[in-house]
Amino acid sequence: MIRFEARVSDHRVEGAARLLLLERLQEMGFVPLIRSTRARCFEIALSGPTRVKEMERAVAAWMEAERDEPYIRGEVFFLRDVALFLIFGAEEPMRAGVVYDKELGTEPLAALEDFCRRIDEALIALRRAGEIESVAAEGWRKSESPRGRGWDRFVERARASAESLKGSASQAVALMANEDVRRLLRRLREGIAEGRAVADEGQSDEAAVAQLAEAGLLRREIVIVCRREGRALFRLPSPGALNLIMTSNAVCSECGAAVADEKVEERVALTEQASMWLDSGAWLALRIQTLLRDLGISEDQAAIALMLDGDVQALIEAHRERFLLFAHDGDFALQHARQALDALIESEADHLLVVATGRITQEARARLRDYARRRGVGELVLAEGFEAALVEIRHAFDRAAQRALIAELSELDGSLGLCVGHLVWTRFRMAQKGESLRDVAESAIGAVVGKLKDL
Structure with missing residues (x-):
C-alpha cells in the first residue's frame, strides 16, 4: 500500500534562496530529481558540465524577471525505501512530505522528521549568511482541513455506538x-x-x-x-x-x-456478550472496525455507527477523500440500497462501499450503479463477504491515495514536463515484489469495472 504523509511550515523562501536551499540539502545527501534533470539538460546544451551552474542561474533569473514565475517550485528526493518532497508554495505554507510503501516495514515518519530537521538547519545557515531574512519559529505541523457538517452529523450519531464497540475480542x-x-x-x-x-x-x-x-461466545x-x-x-x-x-x-x-x-x-x-452481539449487530460493527484497522485506517480517520436494524455505517476520511461504508448481515436487497444512498447523501461522502455477508441482488446493484452514474459518485464498491471487501476496499483506497499524491505534487509537473505524482507512484509500484506494468494498468482501470459490467 503506497501512502504519503505531509507537514507544513510558515517558512518563506523566495527567489535565489530556494536554489541555495537545494544546494545545502544536496550537500547533506538529498539528491534533487528536478534540479538534476535540468542540470543534465544544461550539460547537453553546453556540451559539457563546466558552466552548468552559470546557465542554471541565468535561466532562473530570466524566468523570475520576464515571466514573473518561480524557477523552483519544489523538489523530489528519492532515497532507498522512501521518496521525500518539498513544495515551497505561493500563497499557501511550505510543505514537506514522504511517500512510502507500508508493506516494506520502513519508518517513514522518522524519515520525514529528519528531512524537516535538515531543512530547518539549512535555513538557519542561510539566515546567518544573510541570504534570507528570517526562519519561522514554530517549525513543522500536520496539515488539517475542516471536515464539514456531514462529518459532524455522522460523528454525533456514532457516539451512541461507542459503548458497544469497547472491549472487543x-x-x-x-x-x-x-x-x-x-x-x-x-x-x-x-x-x-x-x-x-x-x-x-x-x-x-x-x-x-x-x-x-x-x-467468550x-x-x-x-x-x-x-x-x-x-x-x-x-x-x-x-x-x-x-x-x-x-x-x-x-x-x-x-x-x-x-x-x-x-x-x-x-x-x-x-454468553451475554454473544447474545448482545447477535441482537444488535455489534459483532458486525466490530468486524468492520477490524477490517478498517487491517486497511491501515486509524481511529481518528473513521466513525462507526450501529443502526437500530443491525446495519453498520462507517464514515472514513482517507487520502483527503470521504468514503461511506454500509455493511449488512444477509442478502443486500433494493430497500438496503435505498438506505445506503440516503446515508451517502446525508454524510456528504465522495464514495460508497457496500459490504454484505450474503449476496447483493441484481436490483440493488442496478440501483446503486445508476445513482453513481447520474450523481457522479467516485468509487462504488460492492463486496460479498469480508475477504472480498478487504481486497476491493484496499484497491479503492489505493486509487484515492494515487489521486491525492498526484494532486499534492501537481505544482511540480511543469518543472519536469510530466506528472510527477504519477512518476513517484509508478516507481513504488514497480519496486513491489511480483508487480509489473500490467498490474499498474489494471489497478488504474479498476474504478470503472462496474460501469463496464453494465455495458
Missing part, C-alpha cells in the same frame, strides 16, 4: 463473521428459550465448542432435565450448585418426581 469477532457460527449460536439460543436440548452436529463437535467458549452449564417432558428444570453454573439441588427435597414442576431422580446433562449456552 478479535478472536470472537473473527468467529462471528462466519455465518455457520452465527447460525449455531441462534439455534442454541432458540433451544434454550424453548427449554429443550439442541441436538445438532455443531454442539457435538467438542473442538468447535471449545473454540467458541475460549472466545459460549459458556458451559449443568442442566437438570425432566425425564418425561424433556424440559429444562434448572440451569446451574457449577457442580457445587448441582450438589445443593440434589441433596434437597425439590420435586419436578413438570411430572412431580424428585429432582434427584431426573436426568443431568452438561450443555453449552450463549
